[in-house]
Each structure stands twice: as C-alpha cells, then as structure tokens.
Amino acid sequence: GENVEQHPSTLSVQEGDSAVIKCTYSDSASNYFPWYKQELGKRPQLIIDIRSNVGEKKDQRIAVTLNKTAKHFSLHITETQPEDSAVYFCAAAAHQAGTALIFGKGTTLSVSS
C-alpha cells in the first residue's frame, strides 16, 4: 500500500520568510496530492491540491510542486504570517472513487513575528 513520508516534522520561521515542506510517496499509482492545514483543536482543511498531470500549482502565497519521476511533492509558503502557524499534512491517493487518502505525519509550522 501507499506510504507517505513528510519532512520536517517541525519548522520555525520568522514572519515574512518562506517555508518549504517536502513529502515523498511510494505508490506509483498515486495521482492525487492534496495538502491540509490543521489549526489547534480544529479540523484538517484543504488548502491546495495537485494532480499528476500538473507539475506546479499556485494559489496566492501557496504553491505546490510535483516531481512524479522522483515521487516527491512540496508545499511552498511565501511571505509567511503568524496565522500560517498550524500543522500541515501532505497526502496521496490513487484517484479512484472511494480511495482513501494516506497522510504524512504532519509538519508543525511556527511563524514568529
């Protein structure tokens, strides 16, 4: 089955700096890669996703890149703000009806002002 590795487990940056979180996956059949943000005591919320027919996707300060050959994908947050502080999860799945996402172990991002 799929296995998703995520690094680093914790990341501390200064406000305004960039943050990068990296993930690798094992199953070459996986073709859908979402990223979730979870604030303390809240539900995980989708922030951006990418499919294997796309190499990069941007949404304002957030971007995701995918290297299907190397089986890794990354989340980039630019101009970080204190409200970006949260746990971020990458996930992977083969995009078939009902296929459950397999999550990485999460990265705790702390942005200090």
Added chain:
Amino acid sequence: DTAVSQTPKYLVTQMGNDKSIKCEQNLGHDTMYWYKQDSKKFLKIMFSYNNKELIINETVPNRFSPKSPDKAHLNLHINSLELGDSAVYFCASSQERTSGGAPFFGPGTRLTVL
C-alpha cells in the same frame, strides 16, 4: 450550514464500555470516511464507504464497526473500549466528480477512555 457534522464532540467513558459516534454530511457526497488522529497528530484511515458499500477496511480491531444507514450517514460503533482507543476521530466525505475527491472533514470527536 454545517457540511459534515459529528456527535458528540467530546466523549469520556470507562474501559470496557460500548459507544457510538454519529456522522452526517449534507454535501451530497457519495463516499464517507472515518479517520483516527492519535496524540502524535497522525491521521490514519480506518474505514471508507462508497455508495453504502465498505470498500476499505484497514487493519483496525473488529471492536470497531462502521454503520451506514444511508448515503448521508456513517456512524462508528466501538465495543469494549480500551485505553489505546483514546484519540480524536474524524468523519469525512468526498465526491469524486464535483469536488475533485478531496475529503471534507467534520469537526472531530475527542474520545477519552479512562
């Protein structure tokens, strides 16, 4: 409007008891899931239901049993609760064709077994 709701939000119970967690989604999604988040924040899939059929059943103890009376509901029943069952349980739903397949999570149920 609440998209995915769970009850109860908090559940404190003794070892050996049986408890249920209810989940409802009003998004019209055709797949629902249960995820367990342990104290280290690791999100692990437990079950998923697609069109009322169990299509994934990960290696969870058979004390856990999902029940789906209809497409909008997926309840989780747990027998003979153990200390290690303490965690936050998230229900989620997804729809391949309209939302792209990304699950939408409910608010979670924090289960504490004493």
